[in-house]
Amino acid sequence: MSDLLQQIVAGLEAGSYYALIGLAIVVVMKSTDVPNFAQAEMGLMAAYMCWWLADGDEIGWPFWLAILVGFAFAAVFGALVQFFLIRPLTGLSNQPLAILAAISLGYALIDLFQDNGLPFFIDWIPGLGGGYPLGVSLVLAILSVPLVYIFMKKFVKKMDNVDHFPLLLLTIGLTFALGSLIEIFFGNQPQKFNTPWSGNIFNIGDTRIGYDQVVSIGMGLAIAIGLAIFFRSKWGVRMRAIAEDGTTARLLGINAGVISLLAWAIGGLVAGAAMTLKGGSTVLELGSAEGLILKGFIAAVLGGFVSLPGTFIGGMVVGVAEAVAGGQISTSLQPTMALLIVVIVLFLYPDGLTREAKLREV
Amino acid sequence: MALLEKRNLERYRTLASVKTNSSGFPLYPPKASGIKGQRRLITSTGIFVILAFLPWLPILGWFTIFNPATNYGLGNIAYVFAYAAAGVGFNLLIGYSGTLGLAHAGIFALGAYGTAILSAPQECLDYDTCETIIRPAVAGYGWPFLVALPVVCIVAALIGALVGFPAARLKGFYLAIATLALGELIVKLISLDAKLWSGLKTNSGTGKQVPIFELFGSGQLKSAYFISLASLIITFVAYVIYTENRLGRTLKAVRDIEIATGPLGISGTYYKLVAFGLSSFAAAFAGAAWAQNSAFVNPTSFRTRLLVFLLVVLILGGLGKLWGPLIGAFVFVYLRQEFQDQQKLLFFLIGVALMLAILLLPEGFASLPDRMRDSRWVQDLRRRFKSAKVSS
Numbered sequence: 001m002s003d004l005l006q007q008i009v010a011g012l013e014a015g016s017y018y019a020l021i022g023l024a025i026v027v028v029m030k031s032t033d034v035p036n037f038a039q040a041e042m043g044l045m046a047a048y049m050c051w052w053l054a055d056g057d058e059i060g061w062p063f064w065l066a067i068l069v070g071f072a073f074a075a076v077f078g079a080l081v082q083f084f085l086i087r088p089l090t091g092l093s094n095q096p097l098a099i100l101a102a103i104s105l106g107y108a109l110i111d112l113f114q115d116n117g118l119p120f121f122i123d124w125i126p127g128l129g130g131g132y133p134l135g136v137s138l139v140l141a142i143l144s145v146p147l148v149y150i151f152m153k154k155f156v157k158k159m160d161n162v163d164h165f166p167l168l169l170l171t172i173g174l175t176f177a178l179g180s181l182i183e184i185f186f187g188n189q190p191q192k193f194n195t196p197w198s199g200n201i202f203n204i205g206d207t208r209i210g211y212d213q214v215v216s217i218g219m220g221l222a223i224a225i226g227l228a229i230f231f232r233s234k235w236g237v238r239m240r241a242i243a244e245d246g247t248t249a250r251l252l253g254i255n256a257g258v259i260s261l262l263a264w265a266i267g268g269l270v271a272g273a274a275m276t277l278k279g280g281s282t283v284l285e286l287g288s289a290e291g292l293i294l295k296g297f298i299a300a301v302l303g304g305f306v307s308l309p310g311t312f313i314g315g316m317v318v319g320v321a322e323a324v325a326g327g328q329i330s331t332s333l334q335p336t337m338a339l340l341i342v343v344i345v346l347f348l349y350p351d352g353l354t355r356e357a358k359l360r361e362v
Numbered sequence: 363m364a365l366l367e368k369r370n371l372e373r374y375r376t377l378a379s380v381k382t383n384s385s386g387f388p389l390y391p392p393k394a395s396g397i398k399g400q401r402r403l404i405t406s407t408g409i410f411v412i413l414a415f416l417p418w419l420p421i422l423g424w425f426t427i428f429n430p431a432t433n434y435g436l437g438n439i440a441y442v443f444a445y446a447a448a449g450v451g452f453n454l455l456i457g458y459s460g461t462l463g464l465a466h467a468g469i470f471a472l473g474a475y476g477t478a479i480l481s482a483p484q485e486c487l488d489y490d491t492c493e494t495i496i497r498p499a500v501a502g503y504g505w506p507f508l509v510a511l512p513v514v515c516i517v518a519a520l521i522g523a524l525v526g527f528p529a530a531r532l533k534g535f536y537l538a539i540a541t542l543a544l545g546e547l548i549v550k551l552i553s554l555d556a557k558l559w560s561g562l563k564t565n566s567g568t569g570k571q572v573p574i575f576e577l578f579g580s581g582q583l584k585s586a587y588f589i590s591l592a593s594l595i596i597t598f599v600a601y602v603i604y605t606e607n608r609l610g611r612t613l614k615a616v617r618d619i620e621i622a623t624g625p626l627g628i629s630g631t632y633y634k635l636v637a638f639g640l641s642s643f644a645a646a647f648a649g650a651a652w653a654q655n656s657a658f659v660n661p662t663s664f665r666t667r668l669l670v671f672l673l674v675v676l677i678l679g680g681l682g683k684l685w686g687p688l689i690g691a692f693v694f695v696y697l698r699q700e701f702q703d704q705q706k707l708l709f710f711l712i713g714v715a716l717m718l719a720i721l722l723l724p725e726g727f728a729s730l731p732d733r734m735r736d737s738r739w740v741q742d743l744r745r746r747f748k749s750a751k752v753s754s
Contacts, residue, residue, distance in 0.1 A: 177714055340547070
């Protein structure tokens with residue numbers, strides 16, 4: 001019996017991470033209609049940031065300051081991704097992307113011109129051979145910046161009504177890029193992120209429950225309730241209006257750019273909270289995002305990609321089902337449980353579980 | 363108007379090959395006759411003849427990565443063919459029928475594992491009489507490879523059609539999630555405990571040596587090369603034949619106007635399932651060829667990452683384009699080998715390449731000639747050229 005309770009608590013903890021990632025996906029999906037596959041990786045970036053700021057060997061700030069700055073970073077990072085990458089694909093301006101591409105390519109070119117880092121198929125072009133002094137390569141790189149800008153401005157089409165598939169692929173590309181950026185900046189070793197409450201345990205009967213688990217479950221619930229309240233506020237209603245009918249909402253004077261920026265910031269914040277909690281409870285590692293994002297999507301599917309309570313409960317159910325099936329039936333069943341649940345649910349209710357979801361399809 | 367239609371009708375009727383419906387109307391316009399109509403098939407055949415003799419041709423020698431004179435280069439070209447074959451199958455499903463089935467990593471694993479297990483020598487307890495040094499844990503059923511390959515591919519096609527069943531009810535994104543989960547499920551089932559699958563003996567997910575099939579005693583790499591090439595040719599020919607005929611047009615119609623094809627009596631589900639089956643066949647074949655080349659299979663190499671690789675191959679090359687997957691596979695394998703020692707940089711580059719491809723070239727490298735031809739600058743040049751000719 002105490003085994004079962006222990007498994008349920010562990011399942012609720014895992015479920016709260018799934019639910020939070022799922023909620024982040026749903027918030028982004030609700031307002032910009034982008035299936036964000038990179039959500040967990042963005043959260044992981046923020047979690048690593050928190051660890052880096054708080055860890056004694058690195059910066060060594062006080063815990064709460066590090067958390068505050070790390071979460072702010074998560075929100076800003078989410079907004080930046082929307083600003084630079086998602087804008088041209090949702091019918092907004094492509095100028096930020098062009099500027100970013102020009103500057104980053106120019107920066108990379110300084111290196112390439114200075115030492116012969118070019119691949120063989122262009123190094124025979126005169127002027128691209130490499131091995132120039134810093135001044136010359138700086139000038140060459142600066143000269144190339146406007147060219148790249150004009151190129152990007154001309155060839156990145158502003159696209160409206162892009163279907164989900166290219167957006168999904170774009171975020172998959174972002175996942176890969178972010179994963180290697182995290183590896184470059186923070187190394188590939190698993191890191192222990194110490195929280196003030198980590199390691200403390202209390203007992204209910206024979207069941208040993210960690211404060212980590214309580215904090216994770218509580219934070220998950222609090223964020224879910226907070227999001228539900230937010231979507232009833234003025235900004236939340238605007239966000240829902242943009243998602244429901246973008247053109248009409250924009251005609252009514254709602255600024256779609258700002259709204260989707262806000263949604264991405266909130267998504268980044270929620271995902272950052274999820275990954276930080278997970279890092280505090282277990283360890284921070286590179287592979288953890290890959291497993292979480294699929295479960296997050298499963299939770300979002302269970303909520304029909306619109307319903308916040310549906311997503312939250314879906315994530316919790318998946319987590320508990322995994323832990324209980326793994327503990328009571330067979331350990332080999334644990335990783336397949338979530339996949340089985342989503343397949344069965346999609347077979348039985350292809351339109352989603354909630355009434356809201358059905359309305360959206362119509 | 364009526365006269366014109368009647369005349370056209372007469373013309374269609376005289377062409378014996380055109381199928382007509384009961385009231386005499388042609389079901390689809392006739393194909394251009396002679397060489398013109400078969401141009402795609404002829405160019406493909408020509409290019410494949412060149413590819414088949416690649417190991418003995420001195421070209422590509424200046425590519426270290428694709429130098430066919432070395433084992434390294436030959437293996438890389440074989441990888442290109444295997445990825446391209448899987449990509450062609452994927453293209454039929456995603457590019458042509460517009461169905462977001464993402465179970466391909468699982469089917470690819472099925473091909474690799476299935477052939478390896480079926481063709482591995484049977485377990486032998488008396489080690490002295492065994493010719494091979496394969497551990498008992500990886501023993502299999504001792505089928506000849508050339509028997510195991512078609513069996514595995516056909517079984518994979520059936521499983522692929524089964525995986526495609528959600529396509530009947532789900533749309534777009536939900537279908538992607540469902541098939542992604544099913545594909546992961548296949549990989550998970552493969553890597554399950556040996557206890558559960560005592561017949562398969564997958565060595566509980568720690569990886570497995572692939573029994574090498576040698577084609578006419580030509581060595582492992584050469585035979586892997588030819589198996590990969592065969593997989594590419596077969597999937598290519600199947601792709602060309604199917605997309606140029608009734609099936610291809612119906613798939614396109616189902617993709618574009620499913621609302622209209624239903625009332626016409628075309629079962630969208632049936633055609634989607636056919637597309638799933640065909641593309642799974644290609645993926646399993648490619649997986650078998652890939653396993654022959656790498657000589658070692660491990661369940662972890664077929665996770666979501668492989669699916670992303672296949673998507674990169676498809677998107678960089680060009681969705682819905684015949685030559686897209688081959689171009690994409692060349693680019694992908696080149697990148698992978700060039701940055702082999704810097705895994706971080708490799709994944710960064712793959713990610714950035716995928717993003718740039720979506721933003722800049724949504725139709726892939728294979729669409730570049732078309733885009734150039736349609737660009738304003740080229741059309742302007744052409745017009746000037748024409749007018750200069752006329753005036754002189």
